[in-house]
Amino acid sequence: MNAQLTKGNEAIVKAAVLAGARGFYGYPITPASEIAEAAALYFPLAGGVFVQAESEVAAINMLYGGAAAGGRCMTASSGPGISLMQEGFSYLAGAELPCVIADIMRGGPGLGNIAPEQGDYNQIVKGGGHGNYRTLVLAPDSVQEMADLTTLAFDLAERYRNPAVVLADGFIGQMMEPVTFADPRPVAAPPEWAVTGTRESRHNLVSSIYLEPDKLEQHVRKLEAKYQEAERRETRVECWRTDDADVVLVGYGIVGRILKAVVEQARRHGMRVGLLRPITLYPFPVEEVRALSRRARAFAVVEMSTGQLRDDVRLALEGRRPVEFYSRVGGNAPSAEEVLAFVEAKFEALRESEVLVHG
Amino acid sequence: MGSFTLTHERPDCFYDRFERKSELQHQTHYCPGCGHGIVHKLLAEAIDGLGVQDRTILVSPVGCSVFGYYYFDVGNVQAAHGRAPAVATALKRSLPDKIVVAYQGDGDLGAIGTAEIVHAANRGEAITVIFVNNGIYGMTGGQMAPTTPLGKKTATTPFGRDALNEGYPLHICELLASLEAPVFLERVGLGNNKQIMGAAKVLRKAMENQVKGLGFSLVEVLSPCPTIWKMDPVEAQRFVREEMAAVFGIGNYRDRTATATPRPARPAPPKLEELPGILGLGNGDRDRLPCGETSAVDYRIRVAGFGGQGVLMLGEVLAEAGLDAGYHVSWLPSYGPEMRSGTSNCHVRLSSRPIDSPLVSQPNVLLALNEPSLHKFLPGVEPGGIVLYNGDAIPEGCGRGDVRMVALPFTRIADQIGVSKAANIVILGALLEATDLVENEQATAALHKLVKSPKWFDIDVQAMERGREEMRKTTMPVSDDYLWGV
Numbered sequence: 081m082n083a084q085l086t087k088g089n090e091a092i093v094k095a096a097v098l099a100g101a102r103g104f105y106g107y108p109i110t111p112a113s114e115i116a117e118a119a120a121l122y123f124p125l126a127g128g129v130f131v132q133a134e135s136e137v138a139a140i141n142m143l144y145g146g147a148a149a150g151g152r153c154m155t156a157s158s159g160p161g162i163s164l165m166q167e168g169f170s171y172l173a174g175a176e177l178p179c180v181i182a183d184i185m186r187g188g189p190g191l192g193n194i195a196p197e198q199g200d201y202n203q204i205v206k207g208g209g210h211g212n213y214r215t216l217v218l219a220p221d222s223v224q225e226m227a228d229l230t231t232l233a234f235d236l237a238e239r240y241r242n243p244a245v246v247l248a249d250g251f252i253g254q255m256m257e258p259v260t261f262a263d264p265r266p267v268a269a270p271p272e273w274a275v276t277g278t279r280e281s282r283h284n285l286v287s288s289i290y291l292e293p294d295k296l297e298q299h300v301r302k303l304e305a306k307y308q309e310a311e312r313r314e315t316r317v318e319c320w321r322t323d324d325a326d327v328v329l330v331g332y333g334i335v336g337r338i339l340k341a342v343v344e345q346a347r348r349h350g351m352r353v354g355l356l357r358p359i360t361l362y363p364f365p366v367e368e369v370r371a372l373s374r375r376a377r378a379f380a381v382v383e384m385s386t387g388q389l390r391d392d393v394r395l396a397l398e399g400r401r402p403v404e405f406y407s408r409v410g411g412n413a414p415s416a417e418e419v420l421a422f423v424e425a426k427f428e429a430l431r432e433s434e435v436l437v438h439g
Numbered sequence: 440m441g442s443f444t445l446t447h448e449r450p451d452c453f454y455d456r457f458e459r460k461s462e463l464q465h466q467t468h469y470c471p472g473c474g475h476g477i478v479h480k481l482l483a484e485a486i487d488g489l490g491v492q493d494r495t496i497l498v499s500p501v502g503c504s505v506f507g508y509y510y511f512d513v514g515n516v517q518a519a520h521g522r523a524p525a526v527a528t529a530l531k532r533s534l535p536d537k538i539v540v541a542y543q544g545d546g547d548l549g550a551i552g553t554a555e556i557v558h559a560a561n562r563g564e565a566i567t568v569i570f571v572n573n574g575i576y577g578m579t580g581g582q583m584a585p586t587t588p589l590g591k592k593t594a595t596t597p598f599g600r601d602a603l604n605e606g607y608p609l610h611i612c613e614l615l616a617s618l619e620a621p622v623f624l625e626r627v628g629l630g631n632n633k634q635i636m637g638a639a640k641v642l643r644k645a646m647e648n649q650v651k652g653l654g655f656s657l658v659e660v661l662s663p664c665p666t667i668w669k670m671d672p673v674e675a676q677r678f679v680r681e682e683m684a685a686v687f688g689i690g691n692y693r694d695r696t697a698t699a700t701p702r703p704a705r706p707a708p709p710k711l712e713e714l715p716g717i718l719g720l721g722n723g724d725r726d727r728l729p730c731g732e733t734s735a736v737d738y739r740i741r742v743a744g745f746g747g748q749g750v751l752m753l754g755e756v757l758a759e760a761g762l763d764a765g766y767h768v769s770w771l772p773s774y775g776p777e778m779r780s781g782t783s784n785c786h787v788r789l790s791s792r793p794i795d796s797p798l799v800s801q802p803n804v805l806l807a808l809n810e811p812s813l814h815k816f817l818p819g820v821e822p823g824g825i826v827l828y829n830g831d832a833i834p835e836g837c838g839r840g841d842v843r844m845v846a847l848p849f850t851r852i853a854d855q856i857g858v859s860k861a862a863n864i865v866i867l868g869a870l871l872e873a874t875d876l877v878e879n880e881q882a883t884a885a886l887h888k889l890v891k892s893p894k895w896f897d898i899d900v901q902a903m904e905r906g907r908e909e910m911r912k913t914t915m916p917v918s919d920d921y922l923w924g925v
Contacts, residue, residue, distance in 0.1 A: 084720055085759050085768065094718045102708075103533055125717045127708025129532040133525065134558035141522035141555070145498075145529030148516045153529070171519045255771040255797055256755065258762050264714040275514040275530075277537030279493040285508050287517035340795035415800040 083258035088226045089114035089156075091259050092182050092246060093122055095227035096154055099234045100265045101180070102128030103153030105142035107135055107161060110194040111250035112184035115156035129153075136161040140168030140181075147177035148286040150274025151267070152234050156182035158250075159192065159200055163208065169243055170209030173303065174288030176273075178237035180230065181215075182246040184253035187411045195411020196250030198333060201388035204247050205361045212300050214307050216244040216314065217361040221336040223257035229359070231262055236314060238271070240306050247361060249384065251334040251413065307363075316359035317368045321347070325354030327427060328376040330369070330393050332358050334413060335382050341416040342423060349420075351427050361392075369396040378430055380404040382419055384412075450483035452492040452512050459509040468506060472672025474629045474662025474679075475504050478571055478642075481635070482540070483511065485643040489650050495538040496530055498523045502544035503577045521552025524559035527566045535705065538567070538649050545572045549585035549609045556611070556657075563620030563654040565702050567645045570611060570657055573664040574683060581667040585609040588686045612659050612692040623648050623656035624693035629663060630680025634689070644696070652701030661687055736766065736791045738876060739799045741816050743784035744808025744829070749863035752889065753806065754785035756867060759885035760877040761789035769797035782811060789876065804874070806866055808849070813837055825873060827866055845873070847909050853902055861902035868906020879903075 086094070092115055096104075104119035116132065123130040129146070133139035139155045146153035157165060162183050172179060185200045187193040202208070205217050216236050218229040226248060233244040270276050275284045290296035318336070321343055322328055331339045336357035346353040356372060358365050373379070379401055381390040390405050397403060406422045408414045449455075456464040469475045486495050492513055499507035501520035508515035514537075518526040523541035531539040541559075548556050548570050559566065575593060576582040582595040586608050590599045600608075612626045623645055627638035638660060645656040661683045663675035670678060715721045740757060744750045751772050758770040771786040786799035803824035807813040813828050814837065820826060822841040829849040838844070847869060853862040864886070871882060883900060890896045 082721060083762065085755075085762050085770070094720065097718060098714060103529065105529060122718055125709070126714060127705065129529070131528060131532060131562075134554050138522070138525040138528075138555050138558065141519060141525035142529040144518065144522070145516065145526035146533050148526070149530050149533035151533050153533075167519060168522075175517075251771060251797070255769060256758060257769045257794075257797070258767075261715070261718075261720055264711050266711055267708075275496055275516050277494045277496045277514050277534050277539075281514055282493060282512060285515045285517070287508065287515070289505060289517060334798075337794075338796040338798060344795065413798055415798070416796055417800060 083260045085256050086223055086227075086259040087114060087256050088220075088223045088248065088253045089184065090118045091223050091226040092156065092230045093118035094261060095230040096152075096180065096234070097122050097126045097128070098262055098264045099152065099231045100267045101152040101154055101234060102126065102267055103143075103146035103151050104128070104130045104155065105133055105139045105146060105153065106155045107133050107139045107157065109158045109161045111186055111196070111253050112156045112158045112161075112182065114253070115182055115184070136164040137168070140165040140172070143179050143181070144168060144172055144175070144177060147172065147179040148175070148275050150270025150276055152180075154180040154182065156184065158184050158186045159188045162200055162203060166203065166209040168209075169207070169215060170211050170213060171288050172243045173207075173209075173213035173215065174211060175286050176241040176303075177243070177286065178234075178241050179243050180233045180237055180246065181243060182230070182248070185247070185249045187409070193411050194250070196334065196384065196413065197409055197411060198249055198335070198384040199388070199409065200247065201361065201383070201385055204245050205364075205388075205392070213303060214242075214362050216240060216242060216310060216363075217247050218244065218316075219247050219332040219359060219361050220252055221333055221357060223252070223255060224259050225359075226252060227259050227261055236310075240310055242306065247333070249333045311363040314360060315363045315365045315368065317365040318355075318357040318359060319368065319372070320355040320357065322354030322356060322372055322376070324352050325372070325375065326352045326377050327354075327423065327430070328372050328379050329353060329355045329382060329423070330358070330379055330389065331355070331382040332361060332389065335384060338414060338416050338419065339382060342419045345416060345420050346423055349424065351423065353423060364392050364396065366396040369393060370400065373397055373400045376401060378402045378404060378426070380406065380423060380426060382406045382414060384408055384414070450480065450487045452483050452486045452495070453510055454512045457509050459506050467510060469503065470666040472663055472665040472675055473503070474571060474573060474660065474664070477629050477635060478569060478660050478662065479507070479510055481639045481642045482542070482569060482646075484639065485646040486513065486538075488643060489646055491538045491646070491650060494536070495540065496534070498527045498530065498539065498541045500541075500543045500547040501578075502547050504542055504544060504571065505578070507542055521547050521550070522555055523547065524552065524555040524564070524566070524568065527568075528559050528562070528564045531564055531566050535565075535702070538646070540567045540569060540646070542569045543571070544577070545570070545574065545584040545586045546576050549611055557615070557618070560615045560621050560655050560657065561618045563622070565649060565652065565654050566656075567649045568655075568657040569642070569645075570659040571662045572611070572659055572683075572687065573662045574608070575664050575667045577664050577667050586611075586687070588682065608686055610687060612657070615657060616692040620655060621657065621693050622654040622695045622699045625691045626659040626661065626687055626689050628661040628679050628684050628689050630661065630676050630684060634680065648696055653696060653699045654702065659687070661689070736789065738787075738789040738804055739802045739821075740787040740789070740804040740806065741784060741799050741802040742787065742806045742808070743782065743812030743816055746781055746783045748783070748808045749860060750783040750808060751785050753863040753867060754787045756864075756882065756885045756889060757787045757789065757876070759888060760881040761787075763881040763884055764789075764877045766790055767792065767794050769794050771797045784812065784816070804870070806870065808863065808866070810834055827869055827873070829862060829866065845869070845910070845913055847913070849906070852905055852909055856898065856901055856905060858898050858902070861898055864899045864902035865906040865909070868903035869910040870906075871903070872907040872910035
């Protein structure tokens with residue numbers, strides 16, 4: 081298939097259908113509504129189900145039902161809607177149901193605005209619901225990745241029997257870029273654990289309740305072990321011109337794209353700067369960050385939130401290197417020029433403090 | 440003395456042993472005299488009677504009946520508090536020929552899950568809902584339920600339920616009967632054996648409706664809770680019979696089973712190889728030539744104007760044509776309320792190299808469809824860039840010596856061909872004339888792809904040509920020196 085100019089939000093839906101998803105349960109919210117709109121068109125045409133739920137609460141619980149039946153299914157929302165879904169995230173993880181949720185982030189807190197932001201990082205990456213669970217989080221930086229990571233999200237969700245989130249910002253959701261889509265995959269037979277209303281599946285139970293403390297502890301340890309395995313196996317990252325970088329910029333989603341422009345411009349100005357772009361936000365690329373700290377003298381986190389990503393970079397570095405920070409919020413994106421000015425100033429300060437002896 | 444048969448057998452769809460507790464596995468976890476045990480048995484008998492044990496999925500709620508799956512040997516899904524109708528909706532939609540039963544209590548269905556039950560009923564989901572109404576919160580220890588009768592003392596209404604403070608008992612059957620979609624709504628009681636026998640028939644009917652493929656059925660069961668009510672089982676039954684039934688009238692509230700038609704079956708899914716076509720992928724695209732290493736091009740375009748001037752569409756045509764020309768492209772809109780009123784703008788990039796940032800903060804092409812856009816974006820234009828402005832002349836104070844600025848009344852030109860809305864495409868023509876951005880053929884192909892109506896396509900082709908003509912008339916030298924690659 082040739083590359084098609086495709087809107088980010090539509091790419092998610094098309095990739096989902098091609099990946100064998102046949103259930104979409106959603107509630108409209110800007111800037112994610114095109115996902116529900118495209119799903120309303122394409123899921124029924126593909127022989128699947130689309131239901132516009134009465135709320136995000138209902139949507140995420142429909143997802144629970146659809147996933148319990150063993151089919152690939154998904155929903156999509158943005159900040160306030162994702163907040164409402166958090167109880168459902170917890171139940172899905174507790175009942176070990178694979179499914180995909182797309183979060184196209186907007187400005188918060190509260191009603192905030194509908195412009196792009198990255199303020200949902202904590203509620204998605206840290207698990208905004210109750211209990212000891214995580215969601216697998218993939219952060220696309222292009223429309224191509226909106227498609228590719230949606231496919232991957234379904235695969236990871238199934239591999240770990242856990243909800244997976246495609247976490248994008250309003251820019252990535254709304255913009256158009258050429259996309260090459262994967263070949264269509266057949267709808268797989270329901271997994272063995274699914275409740276499908278057959279004699280064979282009659283003894284199956286989808287539940288997250290373990291009344292006895294020992295049983296619940298056992299269950300939580302089982303989940304914990306899955307997350308540890310995901311941490312070992314599933315980390316994905318893009319390192320861009322980091323081999324000789326003195327300063328490593330860290331950013332994801334649209335910020336990763338802006339930082340690529342910054343890296344090019346900084347290098348033209350004689351600064352050895354590279355970019356580490358986490359593609360998985362959970363599991364977080366801890367080892368990759370640490371590996372770069374062996375050469376880089378400093379890190380600079382740039383995000384469209386007030387330090388949510390920075391906290392994870394700091395945790396990964398455990399004090400090995402200083403972590404500088406630049407952010408824009410409220411629906412503003414940092415321009416490459418302003419980030420470059422910030423990087424220049426930090427570079428100069430590093431030179432003066434002789435952190436950069438070879439700069 | 441009449442002849443009758445005593446039955447001590449369990450329904451087949453009950454498990455032989457109830458593993459809810461390590462001891463006393465022959466009995467349920469419910470309190471003596473609790474209605475749940477009776478309702479479970481009536482439901483189990485209905486499942487047996489209809490022969491649907493292997494097809495049935497039970498959705499159990501949060502509340503005393505959370506452990507329904509310890510008793511029913513059917514497929515089991517346990518749902519979050521109040522959400523059983525949403526969970527059941529997706530189960531039924533995913534597995535339309537299965538029998539999906541949502542079993543809920545009064546807090547679950549009538550308080551926290553009000554939205555879910557109303558909307559599942561309103562969509563006419565072809566499920567069966569068993570609603571056990573005992574007027575109190577059992578599992579959490581005796582707090583007020585939405586169905587607690589007025590005046591009753593509970594843990595959270597220590598002075599008795601007061602309509603001024605807690606409102607009135609919620610009548611679910613009556614509420615749902617105001618909706619068009621439900622097929623069957625009936626309230627039954629467990630106040631004595633006669634009521635229980637009646638309840639058995641109604642439960643069976645509600646299940647049978649689903650087996651027949653009819654729509655939404657709900658049975659509300661007035662049920663005793665002796666422990667929390669602090670009554671003995673006999674007294675609790677009397678309370679159901681006399682006091683609960685006085686508040687919640689026993690009877691049928693909707694029965695359209697005679698006239699309801701089964702939901703139509705979903706059409707057969709398309710073949711796998713048909714999917715790309717359904718998704719609008721891979722049909723009619725021309726092979727694109729990768730652009731050569733030498734043609735280092737980097738157009739950073741900002742298009743801006745009023746909402747309704749076709750700003751986003753113009754940007755999309757540029758991106759589509761650029762893709763056809765073999766460039767890497769991106770198109771990023773302003774979105775939301777801006778699309779509906781006020782200003783609108785988009786960022787477009789066409790580059791011979793992979794695009795880093797799709798945001799254009801320093802454009803080398805600015806297409807300003809109105810004056811505010813010119814004021815807003817002109818300062819950011821890169822020296823050597825080109826600016827096309829929709830007006831007779833560049834407004835005072837907007838001059839810049841280091842960029843090429845062209846003012847043309849694009850809207851008036853579009854008026855001359857009869858469609859002022861085509862001004863955006865007139866600008867496109869002018870831009871193509873002024874630069875070697877894309878070939879005419881590529882722009883035309885992009886328009887062909889994006890403009891569905893043949894009439895509008897013809898107008899746009901005409902508008903593009905007029906734009907080229909008008910641009911040729913301008914006295915400014917035409918040169919590509921203003922644009923360069925990186």
